[in-house]
Amino acid sequence: MYELKTKETDHSVTQFIESVESEKKKQDAYELLDIFTETTGYEAKMWGTSIIGFGSYHYKYATGHEGDAALVGFSPRKAKISLYFAPGETERDELLKKFGKHTTGKACVYINKLDDVDREVLKELIVASIKYLRERYPN
Secondary structure (H helix, E strand, C coil): CCCCCCCECCCCHHHHHHCCCCHHHHHHHHHHHHHHHHHHCCCEEEECCCEEEECCEEEECCCCCEEEECCEEEEECCCCEEEECCCCCCCHHHHHHHHECCEECCCEEEECCHHHECHHHHHHHHHHHHHHHHHHCCC
């Protein structure tokens, strides 16, 4: 049976941010914490050892695989800051055109620093992602 690695933990979000080596990434992480908390209305929780997540949803795939995940989140990683949004959310591509300097993965958007992106578009990405997941996986 597959065991989900990234689960909500009771580790301290502040302690994790304080462990970030780069002072600039640490500052960005605290600002992201404020933006995500204010935009989502959810308290920040650690997911696994390095993801700061907000809210949660339960998913179940056609394969039978199911689990819980954060609605949105971020991680101030050594190379870049990872922003986690819903894969498949339809507004994402249009919003990313206005977002600023970034690269993308399946569910992640990677930025070097917060000053490279439009904070208002970030808030729109957060809201669109949560709306999409709430509609797709109603609890």
